[in-house]
Amino acid sequence: MAYNRLIFELSSPGRVGFELTRQGFSSTDIKSSLDASLFRDQPAELPEVSELDLVRHYTKVSQKNIGIESGFYPLGSCTMKYNPKINDEMASLDGFRQIHPLQPLSTVQPLLKIYHETSTMLNQITGMAGTTLNTFAGAHGELIGLMIMKHFHELRGDSKRTKVIIPDSAHGTNPASAMMLGYETITLPSKNGLVDIETLRPLLNDTIAGIMLTNPNTMGLFEKDILAISKAVHDIGGLLYYDGANLNPLLGVARPGDMGFDIMHMNLHKTFSTPHGGGGPGSGPVSVASHLVDYLPSPVVTKQHDDSFTLSYPEKACGQVGGFYGNFLVMIRAYSYLRTVAEDLMHVGPNAILNANYIKESLKDDYKLVIESPCMHEFVFSGLKDQSSGVKTLDIAKRTLDFGIHAPTIYFPLLVDQSIMIEPTEVESKETLDQFIAIFKQIAHEARTNPDIVKTAPHSTPVGRLDEVMAARFPTLHYKALKNIHES
Numbered sequence: 501m502a503y504n505r506l507i508f509e510l511s512s513p514g515r516v517g518f519e520l521t522r523q524g525f526s527s528t529d530i531k532s533s534l535d536a537s538l539f540r541d542q543p544a545e546l547p548e549v550s551e552l553d554l555v556r557h558y559t560k561v562s563q564k565n566i567g568i569e570s571g572f573y574p575l576g577s578c579t580m581k582y583n584p585k586i587n588d589e590m591a592s593l594d595g596f597r598q599i600h601p602l603q604p605l606s607t608v609q610p611l612l613k614i615y616h617e618t619s620t621m622l623n624q625i626t627g628m629a630g631t632t633l634n635t636f637a638g639a640h641g642e643l644i645g646l647m648i649m650k651h652f653h654e655l656r657g658d659s660k661r662t663k664v665i666i667p668d669s670a671h672g673t674n675p676a677s678a679m680m681l682g683y684e685t686i687t688l689p690s691k692n693g694l695v696d697i698e699t700l701r702p703l704l705n706d707t708i709a710g711i712m713l714t715n716p717n718t719m720g721l722f723e724k725d726i727l728a729i730s731k732a733v734h735d736i737g738g739l740l741y742y743d744g745a746n747l748n749p750l751l752g753v754a755r756p757g758d759m760g761f762d763i764m765h766m767n768l769h770k771t772f773s774t775p776h777g778g779g780g781p782g783s784g785p786v787s788v789a790s791h792l793v794d795y796l797p798s799p800v801v802t803k804q805h806d807d808s809f810t811l812s813y814p815e816k817a818c819g820q821v822g823g824f825y826g827n828f829l830v831m832i833r834a835y836s837y838l839r840t841v842a843e844d845l846m847h848v849g850p851n852a853i854l855n856a857n858y859i860k861e862s863l864k865d866d867y868k869l870v871i872e873s874p875c876m877h878e879f880v881f882s883g884l885k886d887q888s889s890g891v892k893t894l895d896i897a898k899r900t901l902d903f904g905i906h907a908p909t910i911y912f913p914l915l916v917d918q919s920i921m922i923e924p925t926e927v928e929s930k931e932t933l934d935q936f937i938a939i940f941k942q943i944a945h946e947a948r949t950n951p952d953i954v955k956t957a958p959h960s961t962p963v964g965r966l967d968e969v970m971a972a973r974f975p976t977l978h979y980k981a982l983k984n985i986h987e988s
């Protein structure tokens with residue numbers, strides 16, 4: 501793929517896309533009405549291109565992006581599932597788009613009803629008693645969930661609880677959220693990828709505010725001792741927090757509420773098919789068990805005796821956690837998904853699990869499986885089974901790009917050397933899974949017969965191996981700088 505010229509490089513003086521007819525309106529009119537200090541000394545250096553060139557340029561640029569709509573996206577711990585178009589259609593209805601959060605409540609009753617119904621459905625799915633949709637991301641949900649935990653202990657006058665236990669396999673946001681609330685974090689080492697109750701017990705005492713877990717955990721394994729874990733934590737007065745960012749495998753299978761969890765968050769932008777990444781708006785609803793409902797953030801959408809809805813601000817609420825009541829149009833998309841999938845929701849988890857196991861079993865002769873037992877919705881390889889060629893996980897991921905699919909998650913979870921984490925989700929057909937398996941088998945074959953082609957990949961992308969640290973710390977994002985680089 502060739503280097504795509506920038507829109508500025510396509511510019512030719514005097515070329516224009518279109519021009520508005522200047523009816524009754526000229527730039528001199530505008531100028532005379534504005535303060536002179538606001539004007540530029542020189543005209544802006546804008547690219548001058550025809551409309552067709554412009555359309556072609558941005559169409560080409562958009563095709564350089566790999567997304568779920570251009571190919572398979574097996575990103576572990578991320579649930580990159582298709583976002584059905586009907587969700588967007590629903591969210592763009594005028595009645596949803598053209599409202600203002602400060603409108604009188606009597607004029608937005610149906611919207612409050614949808615909020616209420618969505619949180620009720622999430623209560624049913626999670627086995628919890630109350631859900632807020634006021635949060636803006638998974639990590640934000642964690643922060644608010646832990647605020648509820650803290651608030652709960654403090655309002656009981658229990659100020660000794662300053663620590664939160666987190667397994668070494670946890671998502672990085674878990675310790676980060678706990679630290680932001682001033683908690684000390686204690687890392688719990690896992691055993692065969694699972695929480696070991698005998699390792700946990702000695703850590704439990706009256707300074708523990710709670711434990712943060714994911715089940716299935718980030719190794720894609722179900723914590724089979726969860727009931728014993730939850731009893732042990734509750735016995736010392738701690739609470740259980742469930743990181744439900746990737747709730748997919750549980751849909752129709754099990755509920756965190758039934759496992760003994762007290763607080764959890766979900767990511768609508770993972771499990772419930774709302775757009776994910778690209779800086780778009782997220783939503784990380786927080787659900788709690790009955791003894792914590794009063795602590796949910798305000799405003800709370802409440803159903804009144806006459807079936808109308810109002811906003812309430814309960815006294816014990818942990819505060820207001822963002823503007824108004826969450827990313828409303830994201831919630832509409834999730835609601836649309838839940839209503840569309842309806843009874844089939846119970847097949848989502850089992851199919852996601854089946855797809856992951858199918859890939860795992862098909863590739864385990866070529867890639868090193870960390871844990872042999874059946875996985876849930878995702879699983880982890882530790883590089884190639886035969887590592888004598890020196891081909892590393894990074895090489896495999898880079899080579900995947902040459903086949904037009906997104907690379908899996910790599911080097912996470914941290915406790916596995918050379919980890920490759922694969923999560924196919926339920927939306928992919930068997931044909932797509934077979935194609936992926938064939939590609940991964942081919943890469944393993946290349947590693948044996950022609951390792952250089954893997955070690956020097958990618959060969960078909962606009963750029964090869966970037967300096968990732970420089971790209972993250974000092975990205976070159978503007979034209980002048982880029983021009984200088986080309987000249988030097």
Ligand SMILES: *Cc1c(COP(=O)(O)O)cnc(C)c1O
Pocket residue numbers: 577578637638639640671673714743745746767782784
């Ligand atoms: C994605 C994810 C998060 C964070 O969600 P954001 O919306 O990116 O903040 C937290 N925990 C787990 C397990 C995740 O996969």
